[in-house]
Amino acid sequence: MGEPAKSIARERDFQSAVLTLRELTAADMEAVNGTIVNHLQSSVKMIPEVAGHLINAGGKRLRPVVTLAAARAFGYDGPHHISLAAAVELIHGATLLHDDVVDASRLRRGLETANVVWGNKESVLVGDFLFSRSFELMVKTGSLKVLQILSRASCVIAEGEVLQLATQQNTKSTFDMYLDVVEAKTAELFAAAAQAGAVVAGAGDVQEDAFRQYGLNLGIAYQLVDDALDYSGNEKALGKSVGDDFREGKITLPVVYAIESARNNEEAAFWERTIGETAQSETDLSHAMQLMHRDNTLGRTLDCARSYADKALNCLNKLPDNEMTAALAELADLSISRAS
């Protein structure tokens, strides 16, 4: 499909790329939202309350929109991409509910988290419900291949979350170790969402794999930008607090680079104390951000994200050239220029 990156007007930002995709898939997304609402229903009234709190709080619906666009890129006109896209969003919702328990997060999408409003037990169990519902929805696609891709993805996501627990606070973490976490916990669902969209459209192995690689690289870029925003973002736009990763002693790429860049024992000890032991005082976040600024670790993280966004763009060369793939190209291209 030529060189999509060159044709994109640079004044547009990530949010406008998301909006373009959502406009192109507007009728589908409305059906997806209706499907999600229907599948949150339960005779146990706490379930739609807890799940609805998270899911109606907005969120970009990025993963389902990628699924829809991937299916539509092949001119797919059947009903199954709707169930599939809803299933993808429910898996994402389930992982968010469990993540917020594991990280003891207090704020998401500008609202108190479900674990704060209802409790950890409720979040764990409603997460399980969403996860189960997502598989019920996938069955409706009638495609065992879709079920295979997404059950495998769910395993990989859980592995990524456990790996993150195991590497969290480990100040010896390398770029490669961190990338394993990112690929598993974030990029795998983007990869599966894109690939499965192509699968319901009957795209064939080569193009399914091209979409998988697109999703994987987009997902890595997306997470790396997330990691940078955690130290530099606008809290209102983010819908969560700046510095959450730091306070949790979470190893992310800006921290890996900062630890590598420590100029003396005192700086190394600073990272060991604040990240390795999460023994933090009030001024530590600001000092961490100064060190990151001095060594440009946020800029280097965004450079790295850019390289993955470019890989995602390249994957689209193997795919049909139409408005869907053009919009997906813009999404990847602008993924490093987002504010939230």
Add this chain to the structure above:
Amino acid sequence: MGEPAKSIARERDFQSAVLTLRELTAADMEAVNGTIVNHLQSSVKMIPEVAGHLINAGGKRLRPVVTLAAARAFGYDGPHHISLAAAVELIHGATLLHDDVVDASRLRRGLETANVVWGNKESVLVGDFLFSRSFELMVKTGSLKVLQILSRASCVIAEGEVLQLATQQNTKSTFDMYLDVVEAKTAELFAAAAQAGAVVAGAGDVQEDAFRQYGLNLGIAYQLVDDALDYSGNEKALGKSVGDDFREGKITLPVVYAIESARNNEEAAFWERTIGETAQSETDLSHAMQLMHRDNTLGRTLDCARSYADKALNCLNKLPDNEMTAALAELADLSISRAS
């Protein structure tokens, strides 16, 4: 298949019925155990550690053995009942890991729970992994119907767990309210395990439904006996502490009956304080057990369990008469005479 209950030697107990079933399915169970071990593997080494701690601690493997027997009752000779039975046990394992977090349980199968040994976060995430793996295994059966049955069952189980949270400590709970919890959180997986076994064997709707009803009623009987054992069992045989349900303020049938039987305001206030508010002193469990003894609430719970075991037996009348169904009949018949 005639009147199976009459032919059963009464000196046998539940454990011997389980052993008979396990002998009849010995080669299959070995394959199931191998499949489970293979599917606990992960590059993230904490996962097989945490999952193996639970799964290798024993447990009766009751649900997978029911799946295997249901498939074999129709002379099924293919490979898919193995993956299916392993998937059923992994779903069960996932729910146990999450249950123990939700209930803050400290002991299971005679060992400290995973949440005590590793932590709540690890248990939540490894539970998610097991759940995902179970769906990967189900895909291997190649049967969308199996996936439909078990994804629906997983939803119902999660609903049952949330319903239990919502009704826990509610001293106004009725028999019907409690039965809803039991059907969802316990009996549904037995029902799905039995039904799906018949499905992989291609049994047809009537017989699949008969197996579903068998599993459902067996599961209810099994849970009611569990509830009685929580107040009367031998801790060593149980592998957990007596009185756990009481300490958690959990509404179970012995408690529903005991609250109904309160003879004066003082006794009503006792249940309201100990169960409704979980404000308990050291002697409360023993006093609760005295009241239960006086009003025979454990005996009445077992009578109720017996009625469900009889329903399970009746379901078998619609099914082929062979050594598998005879062993399943014995299992149901003796389900109320178990010590652990």
